[in-house]
Amino acid sequence: MQNLTPQQIVAELDRYIIGQAAAKRAVAVAIRNRWRRQRLDPTMAREVYPKNIVMIGPTGVGKTEIARRLANLTGAPFIKVEASKFTEVGYHGRDVESMVRDLLEQAIGLVRGEQAQAVQEKATAAATERLIDLLLPPVAATGAPGGAEGPDASAQRREHTRERLREQLVAGRLDSREVELTITHRPVTSVMFANMGLEQMDPEVANMLERMIPEQTKRRRMGVAEARRVLLEQETEKLIDRDKITQEAIARTQESGIIFLDEIDKIASPGGRGGQGGGWGGPDVSRQGVQRDLLPIVEGSAVSTRHGVVHTDHILFIAAGAFHGCAVSDLMPELQGRFPIRVELSPLGRDDFVRILTEPGNALTKQEQALLAVEGLSVRFDPGAIEAMADLAAQANATLENIGARRLMTIVERVFEQAHFDAPERVARGETELVVTEAYVREQVAGILKDQDLSRFVL
Ligand SMILES: Nc1ncnc2c1ncn2[C@@H]1O[C@H](COP(=O)(O)OP(=O)(O)OP(=O)(O)O)[C@@H](O)[C@H]1O
Numbered sequence: 001m002q003n004l005t006p007q008q009i010v011a012e013l014d015r016y017i018i019g020q021a022a023a024k025r026a027v028a029v030a031i032r033n034r035w036r037r038q039r040l041d042p043t044m045a046r047e048v049y050p051k052n053i054v055m056i057g058p059t060g061v062g063k064t065e066i067a068r069r070l071a072n073l074t075g076a077p078f079i080k081v082e083a084s085k086f087t088e089v090g091y092h093g094r095d096v097e098s099m100v101r102d103l104l105e106q107a108i109g110l111v112r113g114e115q116a117q118a119v120q121e122k123a124t125a126a127a128t129e130r131l132i133d134l135l136l137p138p139v140a141a142t143g144a145p146g147g148a149e150g151p152d153a154s155a156q157r158r159e160h161t162r163e164r165l166r167e168q169l170v171a172g173r174l175d176s177r178e179v180e181l182t183i184t185h186r187p188v189t190s191v192m193f194a195n196m197g198l199e200q201m202d203p204e205v206a207n208m209l210e211r212m213i214p215e216q217t218k219r220r221r222m223g224v225a226e227a228r229r230v231l232l233e234q235e236t237e238k239l240i241d242r243d244k245i246t247q248e249a250i251a252r253t254q255e256s257g258i259i260f261l262d263e264i265d266k267i268a269s270p271g272g273r274g275g276q277g278g279g280w281g282g283p284d285v286s287r288q289g290v291q292r293d294l295l296p297i298v299e300g301s302a303v304s305t306r307h308g309v310v311h312t313d314h315i316l317f318i319a320a321g322a323f324h325g326c327a328v329s330d331l332m333p334e335l336q337g338r339f340p341i342r343v344e345l346s347p348l349g350r351d352d353f354v355r356i357l358t359e360p361g362n363a364l365t366k367q368e369q370a371l372l373a374v375e376g377l378s379v380r381f382d383p384g385a386i387e388a389m390a391d392l393a394a395q396a397n398a399t400l401e402n403i404g405a406r407r408l409m410t411i412v413e414r415v416f417e418q419a420h421f422d423a424p425e426r427v428a429r430g431e432t433e434l435v436v437t438e439a440y441v442r443e444q445v446a447g448i449l450k451d452q453d454l455s456r457f458v459l
């Protein structure tokens with residue numbers, strides 16, 4: 001997945017996001033550049049830093065959506081954090097570092113999943129054998145009633161029984177049986193220590209504390225289906241190499257991790273350049289504190305985690321913000337310098353809405369069709385209906401507040417409210433098709449749009 005060309009990446013993003021060509025291009029190039037960098041000789045590769053991106057644009061135009069789809073596409077470790085959340089916590093550098101720890105956890109999950117996939121066949125076979133052991137009647141009970149059997153014959157009989165059980169298991173005919181299993185688990189330390197701030201602790205100390213708590217084992221009865229899941233997990237755990245996973249995850253975090261820093265504009269302090277403005281204790285001090293904490297991570301530093309040290313030099317940062325009432329130039333100069341690529345996302349209008357409503361594979365109209373098809377009601381849109389919904393969304397954005405494509409959700413919800421409620425009865429009456437016409441759309445929405453107070457509430 002890592003070797004998509006920029007044009008292929010853009011084409012993939014086009015399947016979900018309408019317009020915003022500049023932003024798509026920028027992220028596609030950034031991803032490709034990391035792939036290029038990984039192919040350089042090590043001395044050169046060390047010199048090439050990621051070109052971090054700031055996406056600037058109003059709310060609901062696709063900033064988060066682009067980053068989210070991008071991560072899925074590349075299979076890179078990805079997390080999204082709200083920069084504004086750090087202003088509430090205070091001035092502790094370690095809080096900001098937690099984003100790197102979270103990214104690593106994400107990578108571990110990713111790599112672990114891949115390894116589990118790789119050993120799945122072996123683990124499944126082993127789990128099945130153990131399940132058969134558990135289902136098998138105790139040895140004494142299987143002895144032939146006459147007792148005249150030799151050891152060979154008895155072994156043969158047992159093998160035969162196993163074979164039959166295996167067939168029945170596969171056919172799902174034993175799913176109603178119960179078995180008893182031993183389960184080992186460590187009490188969930190992250191919860192126990194949450195109040196003590198385990199994440200904030202020295203990783204060595206945290207690991208030590210965790211080891212001090214003994215593993216608990218207990219026996220539990222469960223159905224065959226659940227036992228199969230538990231056994232598969234236990235067998236998978238035996239077959240995968242945790243240290244290797246950690247190493248690979250650290251490497252992947254460092255080489256291809258992406259941190260999406262949302263609401264970066266909330267930590268900019270307008271007019272507060274150079275540290276003035278706001279006054280001590282004011283929000284600007286806190287914002288600048290967060291910027292200062294962020295800087296080493298974005299510039300490249302070593303963050304210690306419970307699994308080892310993570311170097312952040314080559315992690316790609318994609319920041320996003322509306323930048324109303326402030327500009328990228330309101331960020332600390334050093335931070336600005338670390339985000340050399342700026343892309344603007346355009347506000348969305350009526351024509352974009354028409355496309356958003358119909359083109360993406362997960363388009364809202366398709367979702368509605370799928371949901372109501374479950375009831376046996378097929379939904380057909382008259383040509384004018386889509387345009388009417390787009391019109392109404394644009395109108396609501398203009399008169400209420402511009403919330404971009406998010407407006408489509410409330411409009412569509414409104415249009416289908418009645419059908420959602422009485423679809424089963426319609427179908428029972430023999431109505432199997434709902435034709436959504438322009439008139440129907442306007443009827444469901446227009447009345448509300450006329451009443452400012454009501455529309456503020458409903459739309
Ligand atoms: N250009 C677009 N094409 C298709 N869908 C879009 C587009 N822009 C937004 N959407 C849809 O609107 C919703 C909100 O978009 P998104 O989360 O990307 O907003 P945002 O730009 O990050 O806004 P905010 O600044 O409020 O975080 C998503 O469900 C997304 O699918």
Ligand SMILES: [Mg+2]
Pocket residue numbers: 063064065262
């Ligand atoms: Mg967003």
